[in-house]
Amino acid sequence: MADEAEAEDGIPVTFTVPISEPFARAAAAVLKNIRELAANAFPDEVGGPDAPFRRDAAAFDAQPEPTREARRSMHGMIFELAQLSWSNALDHVRALEQDVVMQPPPVWSPLTLSRALMENCLFLHYLIDPTITGAKRLARCAGLWRTDVEHMEKAATAFGPTQVAEIAKTKDYVLTALRDVGAVERTNSQGRLIGYEVDGERSGLDINITEEAKAMPSHLPAPYRILSGAAHGRPWMTDRARMLAEDSEHDLVGEAATVMTAVAVVTGALETALKTWRDYFGLDLGDSLDHLNGLHRMFFIEAVELGVASAR
Template sequence: MNDEEMTESEEVRLMAVPITDSFAQAAAEVLREYREMVEKSLAQAEGDKDALVLVEIANMVGTPKVGVARGSLYGMLLEIAGMSWDTALDHVKALEHDIVRKPAPVWSPLVLTRAVLESCLFSDYLYDPSISGSLRLARCAGLWRKDTDHSANLARVLEQDEEIAEADDYVTKALADCGIEARRSASGKITGYIVDSEVSNLDFNITERARSRLPEWLPMPYGLLSGAAHGRPWMTDRARTMSKDKDGLVGEAATVMTAIMIVMASLEMCLRDLQGYFGYKLDAALAELLEYRRVNFLRLIGLAHAAEQSETPDASV
């Protein structure tokens, strides 16, 4: 077991009851309405003239010799962080449909939620308003290098050695033009980057970042999602034990509720980042989302348990 997964002793469910049609329909509707509220709040948001992003760009452009190059890297940072946000929303929409499919889903809601969380954490890593502009650039440099390494691994499989060298030379030159220094291990391997004395690794630990950035009321979110995504028996056996004939798998309301909780927390995390970084006025929207979440969590829990008494669960797979 790797460090992304929960141990068997951790709590893995909220409600040990099967998914029913009425619960699934209500849960999907709640998630859809919540996502639309998030999108509406951003569509109506206006940036502040003193926003952190504008201050950092102004400081960067004014940096002697490397200002233009850093401005270009900063543009890439904004593009990929925004792309991660769009990717997160795409997976939320997929989850809305997955919840109501027939037969009822078993572990796919948690796997889709893992994709939402990872995309949101990627965006959060770059938009985090609590860090300096120099550290933000160092993080972007590390992620760019890491992605280049991943692309190089694919190119090797395809025997495209020339493209590997070209990509490596391009990234190396672009970062040098920015005045960004590579941090190396004793063996000479690049382990991160330094920008104006600010140091960042090539990548971030998703498990640790999820633990530190998401609210405490979530039950070790990334580890739980990874247990489902990796198909580990300690996690997946729950679906079999719920099946009366022991031959199929039965989806639990707990998985849907957990998926919705983590998605909502992830989107709210990103909204707070956008508020702090772009100066968006989102206090009212965040308060509205909080109230919506509280009311509907209670409603969905009630629906799940009420349905347990009155409905037959969806067919197992």
């Protein structure tokens, strides 16, 4: 995924070189700068009356009670979930900053961490996508909430009857809340639940990350599929590190290309999330997005120089 480059003296740089300490420090520094820029990009005030979030709020306020209050409540929950995803994404950048400088250098963990960050940013996009209607947003939230309850039910069985009983109460609460919102269950021909419908807008039970990844910048080809190969330990991906280790004392050897890819994914994922925040809430992010990509470009130039030095 990392772009190839060529130094002034004609030496090609593909980043298929070991992770040197100077390179690792440069990567950690740009990740820290990108994280801090993203975290501090938000203005104090939200947008004007044309912002999609105000449109959604007005539509929910126009409903009769008790639907009005139920939809207001779920709208608030959507904001909380988006903020949770954002905070979790930034936490994974912070972890990646430490990961890239560890000794011996990391192998596949930079891709695993960047994949988790990307999933959080795409989850945020799925919830507050400014291009969908408020009803569609509620249907998506209903599916996610119901799916999470099912996961909780499965986990509860490992902890005994007390936990099972508690989750049963939670499920009753969720089902009541979904009915109050006006979320109608959708089933297939076998009667199996497949999603929800709100005011004619339909959604499945869960996010399709591969589909949602289309929201990422187009210069990142299939980022989710590539990173999943590392995160799931698939041999087609991980065996490369074993082959690179054949002439060393290590079982696996990482290379600068994985870190370059991780930094590119981090930048693209945070850019996607920031644009989603901006467009849904009508925010003025000023020069933050340009600055974000500027930091990535500067790191790429520095990485080329460091990669040439490592290749010599």
